[in-house]
Amino acid sequence: MPRFAANLTMMYTEYAFLDRFAAAAKDGFKAVEYLFPYDFHADEIRARLDANGLTQVLFNAPPGNWAGGERGMASIPGREDEFRRGIDTALAYTRVIGNRKLHVMAGLVGADQPRAKHREVYLSNLAYAARAAQADGVTILIEPINTRDMPGFFLTHQHEAQAICAEVGAPNLKVQFDCYHCQIVEGDLAVKLKRDMAGIGHIQIAGVPERHEPDTGELNYPYLFELIDSLGYGGHIGCEYRPRAGTSAGLGWLKPYLGANS
Template sequence: MPRFAANLTMMYNEHTFLERFAAAARDGFKAVEFLFPYDFRAGELKSRLDASGLTQALFNAPPGDWAGGERGLAALPGREDEFRRSIDTALGYARELGNRKLHVMAGIAPKGQPREKLRDIYLKNLAYAAQTAQAGQITIVIEPINTRDMPGYFLNRQDDAQAICAEVGAPNLKVQFDCYHCQIVEGDLATKLKRDMAGIGHIQIAGVPERHEPDIGELNYPYLFDLIDSLGYDGYIGCEYRPRAATSAGLGWLRPYLDAAR
């Protein structure tokens, strides 16, 4: 039976951020994820999780200057010290929130830099992150992201992400399989899920192409949920989509799964 986590960055925007935890719990979610926690004290977020009986499923390490267009640090030359500090910050939050999965973003590839140089930096930084996270039993995940939504992002394909994880060789480094991004870049999701499930650490969903609820668009999510179950995935599936209107009103797709879980 699939287990779903509400993405509080994209969902429940009709509420202030701290109010979104309770709203998600009222709708039946048992877990949440979001992009970044760093505008709030970890203790404040933990109190919201506990008050609503929620598990923190995932968040991202600091991405650099997000407002300035940066989308991660891990593949950027000359930013290694900043990257290591960002991992230390993220792991401090993860420990307090009880979060076991941390998404590390690669970043926008700088123009004029050889890809092999960036890849070497990326692998070394990921090795550091995985080694540092291992003592806390935290899994580092990397996510291929489509270049329509994030032009120039360093990592775009599932096979490349799996190869990078294999080359680093850390048992707690895995791939974040976002169905939305994968469909836009590659398609053939079922085959890739079957091929790569052993190396997948987190799954996310959204309708394609508009990134709305997973009940509209190109993907047959009921089929994919059954497949994911059959492949033995027991983590949360992150609902990283933009609701068409009010979040709660658009959760008809979720209710059959909540009813079955009861």
């Protein structure tokens, strides 16, 4: 039975960030994820995790100027030193917070930019990140993201992500399979999960197309959850969706799975 992690960037936004941990635990979650921890000291976050019996699943490495519209630096030429400093910062946080997965965003690339050069930089940066993370037992994740929500994002398709991981060849570099993004870009999720499960390090969900709870929209999540279980996936499934109304009020879909949610 699948285990779920509340995404505290999108869920429980009716609370201040540090108060979302308690709200998630009260609703039965045993694990959490979010985009970035860097506005807070790692010790502050660890204290909230411990106080509420929560496991941290993952967060993202620094993405550059997020408020200014940047969405990662891993494929951006000329930002290599900044990227490496960001990986060092992120790993320092993982050592305190305890997660063993770190998502690295590829970045935005204009249509007139040389994709081959960006790919070269991407592979080099990912190799660095994987080497740096290996000593801490951390897996680096890369995620294909749909360009409807994030125009210009460098990595968009599952087969591209799997090919990049294979080319880098690091055992701790895997793909973050977001069902929402995959459905929008290419669909055929069941076939891709069967094909790629060995290279998938984390899974996320949301309803399509509105990105609300997974009990609405065009995806049959109960079927996908059974399939994911049958394929031997042992990680958490991140609930990276925007609740239609209050977060707790929309969790009816979760109740059948709460017994395994640890």
